[in-house]
Amino acid sequence: MKGGVFLKPAILIVGVYVFLKIVLPLFTAPLPASLIFLYLALTTTGIVIFATLSGPSTDAFFGPIVRFLTGEGQGGAAQGARIAVLLLFPVLVGWQTYTSTAPSDQPPAENRTIHPAPPGEYTGLSNPVPNTPENVMTGKGLYAAFCSPCHGGNFDGKGPASRGFNPPPANFSDPTTIAMLQESYLFWRIKKGGVGLPIEGMPWKSAMPRWEVELPDEWIWKIIMGEYDGAHQKPRTWE
Amino acid sequence: MAVFQAVRANQEESMRTLGQVKPWCAGILVGTVLAAGSLVPSSGFAQESVSVRAALVKGALPADDPSASAWNSTPASEFPMSPQVHWPNRIQEVTVKSVKVRALHDGQQIAVLLEYEDPSQDPDDAAGLEFMVGDKKAHFAHGQPMAQVQGGPVNIWYWKNKDNNALDMNAQGFGSLKVQDQQDVKAKGVYQNGTWKVVFSRALSTPDVEHDTQIKPGDFINIAFAIWDGKKLESGDLKEKGSQKAVSSWWYFRADPPPDYSAYYYVALAVGLAAGFQFVIIRKLKKGATS
Incomplete structure (x- = not known):
């Protein structure tokens, strides 16, 4: 032994x-x-x-x-x-x-909150646009025109314009993005864009446009429907 | 309780058998060796596309020579570039897909070299560096206002082939771009074999802290890049101009601090203490064994 x-x-x-x-x-x-x-x-x-x-x-x-x-x-x-x-x-x-x-030459660690809390007025809103095949189709068309350059034609966050941005555009086919968020959250993020984020979301780094200055609310709600349908995800609900 | 007493009795017995404290000393020694071994970090390389490191050099900076061999002494960081899609007027496709960045400083001046491929040399080819000014965070898109965070201005160092010099500018929101009264930045570009090399230079610090970014060796600051392909299209328009450009969002930039050797003193002290600790333990163990 x-x-x-x-x-x-x-x-x-x-x-x-x-x-x-x-x-x-x-x-x-x-x-x-x-x-x-x-x-x-x-x-x-x-x-x-x-x-x-x-x-x-x-x-x-x-x-x-x-x-x-x-x-x-x-x-x-x-x-x-x-x-x-x-x-x-x-x-x-x-x-x-x-x-x-030894003195470190690493950049400071960043604790960016990817999905910070939205302002109160953007919680619990329901999509006022009826979920019809026509509206979903319109939403996908708007998505292709305004969102796909960054978020990708395949909803994977790998659009041709995404490469230079840090943080990268969200990948909607990933179950940890829109699948765990409510439609009202997406409405806030699309409408107010990167500059609408609170400090923990590091708004100074986000390339997400503030779409409220260019798109009517109805289009945004249709884009949300098109996004969920195209990425094969369902919005999170309270039930 | 009975178990605890049994353990204690056994330990007392083992103390008597092997001499006072020596098993524990040996245990600590072996345990520390194992633990120290498991802590050796895996190798990591921080330079890739996260930050630009300005190495500290002795002697003259190649501030007006983008082709100087001194640039080869420092590694390049490479950053991908996107078409500017954040605000109108957008652009969907840009010529420059990535930019290589090198930087050097001598404790007084800093020089930053951009290197990127562009198939044609045009008078309106241009490039820019962007920094935050002061302590406030600034959005990378010209320091535009943020809804929930009070932002600050950005300092833009802009070079255009036509003038082959720099403009020192500020912005805080779209449409607010303004050339500074006091120009502190120099730039020079050289086009060769389909590649632009543009070097920007300035003093590390300036008296105008309200408008100029201040570069303090050792501190990480933010940097962003913009590049315009000024090629003239058949329509007479420029391919890229104004907001239609290739951009990056914020990355990190740091001028190396002067060498700091204090870590080596701590290492020498730690090695001395560890060797002394070993010596004392083994001497005690030897004494115990012979007694």
Whole structure:
């Protein structure tokens, strides 16, 4: 069982790392590195507590470590490994210090709220235009003329004019955009445009035109119908 | 409670067996090595299409030479350009699809080089840089008013092939573009092999803080670009003019600060402390083993 004392903990730590880094992101969003570090630290702590539950297990766990670190009765490869570890530890500490204190040349992180709250007067409005095939068709035509250059003929946010804009135009076929918004929200966003956003939406960066100066409300409501139909999405409702 | 007491008893026993604190020291040491190893960051490269970095150089800036070899010493950032569709008069298709940007500064002056492909050299070919002025955020479309945020003006550095020099301008809303009384910006363009290279230069800071963007080394500020293909169409109109132009929205711009070596002092201190910590632990472990 020599060496086996560390084999299981090593397998456990590597297993936890692989699970957090590779397996879990298959089902959900990738974990931030700081959280993975925290889980690995907890796993290591758990292993140490488990290994020191009894006197003999403590000896079995720490004995080889102590012998390794003190170099007691070691020679050849073991002695080389010991020196490598003793050199590596200060180097890693130095590297960690460097990465946390070296001046950063990264631009400041931006926490832009993509769908900030609309002003009160734009909540709960219902589309006054009847949802008829003709109106949907008209809406799609208006969309093609006014919106598709940025938001794309396929409603995917990849229109020919989209490339230079940061943030990029919304992708309506993505279930996290218009599918989770109400029609009244879209009415506000189209009517007031990027400059109508509150500060958390960073209005100074948005290329979305303020369509109220060019399009009548009725056209905007028809465009909304055309957008949902074309992107195969349904507006969010209270029910 | 019984479990807790059992754990405690076992730990006391292990202390006696292996000598005081040494298992814990060893555990901390091994744990720290593992933890430090897992923290080594993955490599990241920030230069791509997010910001322009103006490198600090010694000696003269190539402020009036867009073809100077000094420009090759700094990497280019590349930004995609869109047709201006934000407000009328719009344009659906533009000649310039992307612009490469390089910048250098010497602690006093800054020079920014734009490089882009344009199949024809025309008198009305033009390019512009845009910055925010002061602390207030300004919309990238000429600092137009925002409904819920009080915006500020923009400072526009504009170059036109016909004059081959710069205009230093301000705007705060459509139709408010105004040439400044005090002109601080210089520009020079060179057309070669279907490519424009245009260099803009100015002092990093100016006394006119109300109208001019101030560039403080180390601080990130916003920058946007505009390019006009001034080709004359058969109809006699220019292909791109006024609001019909290629644009970008805001990106970041930073003049490098003077080198700061303090991080290396901290590293030396940290390495010394870590090595000392190791030394003390191992000495203690050795003493424990022989006692």
